[in-house]
Amino acid sequence: MNQVLLTPGAVCLADWRAIYRGAALSLDPACSAKVAASAAAIARILAKGEPVYGINTGFGKLASVRIEDEDLATLQRNIVLSHAAGTGEPSPVPVIRLMMALKLASLAQGASGVRPETLGLLEAMLAKGLTPVVPCQGSVGASGDLAPLSHMAATMIGVGEIFVGEARLPAAEALAQAGLAPLELGPKEGLALLNGTQFSTANALAGLFEAELLFRSALVTGALSTEAAKGSDTPFDPRIHALRRHRGQIEVADALRALMAGSAIRASHVENDARVQDPYCLRCQPQVMGAALDVLRQAATTLEIEANGVSDNPLIFPEADEALSGGNFHAEPVAFAADMIAMAVCEIGSIAERRLAMLIDPALSGLPAFLTPRPGLNSGFMIPQVTAAALVSENKQRAYPASVDSIPTSANQEDHVSMAAHGARRLIAMAENATAVLGIELLASVQGMEFHKPLASSAPLEAARDLLRGQVPALEDDRHFHPDMEAANALIRSGALAAMADGLLPGVS
Structure with missing residues (x-):
């Protein structure tokens, strides 16, 4: 580097x-x-x-x-x-x-x-x-x-x-x-x-950087799930989002539309799909992911300022030979930023799990139960969805704001504290949980697209499908699932999945 x-x-x-x-x-x-x-x-x-x-x-x-x-x-x-x-x-x-x-x-x-x-x-x-x-x-x-x-x-x-x-x-x-x-x-x-606040800030920045990658990957898996479910791209029409005016929402809708542009799968059901509206997990992706993007950007602004600041005490002013005692060491800005990142990471994983649950339910997706060609003999994606649900629940508990707590220290001299350190430290673990949820969604969405062959998706989504299929074959009959999940997770952690849509996805910072 x-x-x-x-x-x-x-x-x-x-x-x-x-x-x-x-x-x-x-x-x-x-x-x-x-x-x-x-x-x-x-x-x-x-x-x-x-x-x-x-x-x-x-x-x-x-x-x-x-x-x-x-x-x-x-x-x-x-x-x-x-x-x-x-x-x-x-x-x-x-x-x-x-x-x-x-x-x-x-x-x-x-x-x-x-x-x-x-x-x-x-x-x-x-x-x-x-x-x-x-x-x-x-x-x-x-x-x-x-x-x-x-x-x-x-x-x-x-x-x-x-x-x-x-x-x-x-x-x-x-x-x-x-x-x-x-x-x-x-x-x-x-x-x-x-x-100083450097331990809290380092952990919060690390969480932000992992959340950035998670966010971009989730836009790809969300588009793949929309394709697998033959969802509509009408909810991504720019006129809808222009009326609400949120920057992140507008950019996410643009990205999803670009990811799906030219898809034969999407075109195949424009005229003959009886569904009037898709579930929220598909239809409201711009609203949910756009809000997450806006929050992550706000946290990024706070952390960039903090990273460039001076936060020890007392501070020395050589021009006056003065040492001034203050409170720049109080990490409240970092605590708030960490709480915002935690909420965004939690929601990215939460809506992804709902897309996954929708895909395995034939009543909602129109696909074979649990995405297996022979349900009953095979369980398919039944238990991976249970795993995703467990991880999302864990992240919900971890997303409780740390900044709202304070326990006085130093015999009440330091009587209000930020709790920024553990508020920031949880973020990498939360991002890892959400990564595993997205990994399962990646496997499920690409598996769902198998049932639409020979129809092809858009160029970027086909590239994402090929990336996974280079590591994981289609699921015909039940097999040891864990290696497939680890391979999908690795594609997300490495940035390889998000890179399939370079130039199409909005950035956090």
């Missing part, structure tokens, strides 16, 4: 996506002057001898405790070690690499008081493939993602563990093997590293 040049404060979503997908990165050297000025300001602020939160005081409820100059280095080391209190399974490596890049871009804006060498170590760890082992649980999304970011910061001082490829090594050993020395933290640096 091409290398991303990280320009702090001006990184586009495409670059964050590329980093998540594995692209290398380098920090724009133009930011070095601001970083150096911020670090120098810390020295001048300390020289004043006044108490400044996070630099020469305790933290949280202990902010009134003054720390002497000889203990400042110990103070920063202590906050990293004491706050590295996460639990649970290690977070996925792509998410933590993205988190590190987000933290690097934030610190490099010269408002955090860290030294250039601190940024240099973080950049070198990314370049050399050293990914801290960060437990996935323990953040409430304010005062920043303290526990997860502390686990990252701990590895920078030689404590904890680091993934190097498939190996999981003690941090000091991994740094040494890479020719890197552990960091001696300066004033404010420990706090700057562990304070």
